[in-house]
Amino acid sequence: MWKFIVKRLIMLIPVLIGVTLLVFLILQLAPGDPAKVILGEQATPEQIQELRDSLGLNDPVLVQYANYIIKLVQGDMGDSYKTRGPVSEEVFNRFPNTIKLTACAMLLAVVVAVPLGVVAAVKQNTLFDSISMVIALIGVSMPIFWLGLLLILLFSLKLGLFPSSGSEGIKSIVLPAVALGFNHMASIARTTRSSMLETIRQDYIRTVRAKGVAYGVVIRKHALKNALIPTITVIGLQIGYMLGGSVLTETVFAWPGVGRLMVDSINGRDIPMVMGCIILVCATFSVVNLVVDILYGMVDPRIKSQYKSGGKSK
Template sequence: MYKYILKRIGLMIPVLIGISIIIFTIISLTPGNPARLILGERATQEAINQLNDELGYNDPLPVKYVNYMIDLFQGDMGTSYRTGGSVISEIGERFPVTLLLAVLDIFLTAVISIPLGVYIAIKKNSIADNVLTIVALIFTAMPSFWLGMLLMLVFAVGLNILPATGSDSFACFILPAFTVALLSVAQIMRMTRSSMLETLRSDYMRTARAKGVKENKIIWKHAIRNALLPVVTTMGVNFGWALGGSVITETVFGMSGVGTLTLLSVRSKDVPLVMGCVLFMSLLFSLITLVVDISYAYIDPRIKAQYGFKSKSRRSKRKEIRHVQSQS
């Protein structure tokens, strides 16, 4: 298992390098001049040319990329053209907002969607199944910005019980978290239902029923663990995207997260900040994917055996057997 983890971590390096090449090339080829952004519209052409030389903006694209990567491997992600602050500090200031929003999103999604998905799988073709499936389809078809503005209109403007914008207090995160979570709930609930139905129809479930095992034990001890594998995968991917910054949700609710920071840096052609945000998101997404893969070993014993995990009790039993055999 440890070899697998090290191998996956090693594979992250070429992935991140490939992403950096693509993003650096795209942002460098877009129109705009960072020196003009820094100095302002009233700056003279001479001052702009001088600053471009200092920034290396006039160097060939491969030279600029190599210089950037050399600084990056030394722990220097550069300085923002727009604010003049360190890229690391800029991301660090915004990331707690995005992290809290992502955690609330994944918590609400898990608490709402998984129990509902299991319930409508058990009550297949019932009124509750049909109603919740229709509701899930409606939420799936909703654009996130429209749902966010609808919730804002009802709870912030109409009822005036929650703030509409900002990220200064915990109350500011409630509407954005529900905006993202409700869209995820529809997806995860339908996936949980499909996975549970497939698991409940399997041969070993029928065998368990034939042996007289209680239905509640079959569902909550055996079926749900096997049905959760695709659900965990999707929730892990959603969590990774949320950690990268929900650009639309953060923009609608005026939150100062990584998503809005990335959008502002792209608009202003702030190359160091764009690169920093994208690489940060990519690293987080890769780590979340690795954690999801490892979690499979603890959900499904078959994958655990495939990875080479052995429980302590079995190892200790084998040691005891060898000890007894050596004494005899």
């Protein structure tokens, strides 16, 4: 198991290098001059040129990228073009808010979606199954930002139950978590339903039922555990999508997280800050995938035995 974990962590290095290179090149090709954005429209050409020299923006792109990677390996994400402060300090100050929002949204999605998918599979082709799948279809199809605006209009402006923006108090996280989690709840519910339907049709389930075991016990102790493997996969992927979707959610609800910081930095052409945000999100996504792979072994002993043998089939 430990060899597998170390191997996955080593594989994270080329992934991060590829992501940083791609994002760095895209930001370089984006229109706008960071020096002009920082100094404003009233800046003289001499002031702009002086600032570009001090920031290293006149160097070739590959030289700029090499200098950035050298600093990054040393633990330095650089300084923000806008605030002139360390990028790592600002990013890590915002990151707990993003994690809090993502955790609440995922908790809401899992608590609602898994039981919904299980019951829908057990009650296949009933009214409950049809209604739950219609809700799931709406959740998959509805954009996060549009749902967020609807929630603000109804629960904040009309009913006054929750604040429309900010992060003060528990109430502030309710609407962003619902907006972010609803779409992913629908995907998890559909996957759970499909996996449960496939599992309860297996021969060993028929055998257990033929022995007189109660149907509820069969579902809880035999079918659900085997049906959870695809669900765990989807949950792991959805966490990564939530980290990306938090950009829209945090912007709509003015939530002070990494997503909103990234949008503001892109608008201000603050390349080091954008790079810092993306590196942190990418690393978190990779770690989540590693945790999901470990959970496979806890759920399915066959996968655990593959980890112990180094992935070699016997």
